[in-house]
Amino acid sequence: MRDILGYAGKTVVVSGAATGMGAAAARVLIDLGAEVHALDVAPIDAPVKQAIAVDLRDAASIDAAVARLPARVHVHFNCAGLPGPPWTALDTTLVNFVGLRHLTESVLPRIPQGGAVASITSVAGMGWQKNLDAVKGLCGTPGFAAGKAWLEANADKNNGYLFSKQCIVWYTKARAVELVARKIRMNCLSPAPTDTPMLPAFHEQAGQEFLEKHFLAPIGRNATPEEMAEPLVLLGSDAARFVSGVNLFVDYGYVASTEIGARPSLLG
Ligand SMILES: NC(=O)c1ccc[n+]([C@@H]2O[C@H](COP(=O)([O-])OP(=O)(O)OC[C@H]3O[C@@H](n4cnc5c(N)ncnc54)[C@H](O)[C@@H]3O)[C@@H](O)[C@H]2O)c1
Numbered sequence: 001m002r003d004i005l006g007y008a009g010k011t012v013v014v015s016g017a018a019t020g021m022g023a024a025a026a027r028v029l030i031d032l033g034a035e036v037h038a039l040d041v042a043p044i045d046a047p048v049k050q051a052i053a054v055d056l057r058d059a060a061s062i063d064a065a066v067a068r069l070p071a072r073v074h075v076h077f078n079c080a081g082l083p084g085p086p087w088t089a090l091d092t093t094l095v096n097f098v099g100l101r102h103l104t105e106s107v108l109p110r111i112p113q114g115g116a117v118a119s120i121t122s123v124a125g126m127g128w129q130k131n132l133d134a135v136k137g138l139c140g141t142p143g144f145a146a147g148k149a150w151l152e153a154n155a156d157k158n159n160g161y162l163f164s165k166q167c168i169v170w171y172t173k174a175r176a177v178e179l180v181a182r183k184i185r186m187n188c189l190s191p192a193p194t195d196t197p198m199l200p201a202f203h204e205q206a207g208q209e210f211l212e213k214h215f216l217a218p219i220g221r222n223a224t225p226e227e228m229a230e231p232l233v234l235l236g237s238d239a240a241r242f243v244s245g246v247n248l249f250v251d252y253g254y255v256a257s258t259e260i261g262a263r264p265s266l267l268g
Pocket residue numbers: 015016017018019020021022039040041042054055056057079080081082083095120121122123190191192193194195196197198199225
């Protein structure tokens with residue numbers, strides 16, 4: 001049988017592998033024969049090659065974690081994230097974007113030609129085109145310290161979750177274009193509401209009824225973590241070798257329903 005995903009014997013990194021989609025991705029990748037190096041602030045149960053503690057709010061912690069990774073990483077997956085409250089907007093955007101970017105840029109020199117990066121953003125990042133000044137403001141900062149300083153100086157532009165997810169979309173597209181020269185692909189995935197430990201925080205913030213009315217996938221249920229992990233794994237795989245710069249909505253037709261006007265678009 002031909003292995004079109006091509007993970008057997010590959011070295012991969014998964015951030016946010018303790019729970020939810022990251023944990024599901026780590027397990028799928030192990031099943032596919034990859035050597036998984038997992039990063040999280042929380043304990044990791046999946047039977048990975050190496051579990052490394054990291055706090056994505058802290059550049060020194062990220063640097064220490066990266067120092068423990070192998071010299072060659074074929075595919076890097078960003079799954080870690082915070083939902084916003086009870087965390088501050090600063091912490092949320094540090095983890096979801098500034099830390100994600102620092103980790104990714106630190107791993108990129110170890111990724112060979114043909115490798116890939118795939119990050120989880122969110123349907124909540126949909127409005128990035130309407131917020132370009134702020135998005136380009138943070139994305140234009142040269143690194144972790146400058147990103148953090150920008151957030152501290154522009155607290156009015158950082159609403160936490162939505163802004164951080166918009167920045168992931170921009171960063172993915174901008175870097176995908178630059179990384180063509182190195183033949184490295186970069187993509188992101190926008191999940192619809194998914195049953196993970198994060199979901200209750202969204203219900204708490206926006207109200208479960210409101211969220212389900214406006215954002216539940218048209219199929220009428222939340223996704224499972226595996227229903228996000230598997231398309232994410234696909235984006236990093238050889239089967240997606242001509243796919244780069246894409247923000248893949250995994251929403252069972254949610255965005256399509258807003259695009260054809262069957263449902264109001266509250267974010268786009
Ligand atoms: N669940 C949903 O409905 C939903 C919808 C859209 C997007 N997302 C996104 O999916 C991704 C995965 O989230 P999930 O739903 O699996 O939730 P989750 O809470 O199960 O997973 C998030 C992981 O990030 C880790 N993390 C949190 N803070 C960290 C830090 N400071 N340093 C390192 N790791 C840290 C957590 O420990 C956890 O393992 C996130 O980026 C999230 O924003 C989730």
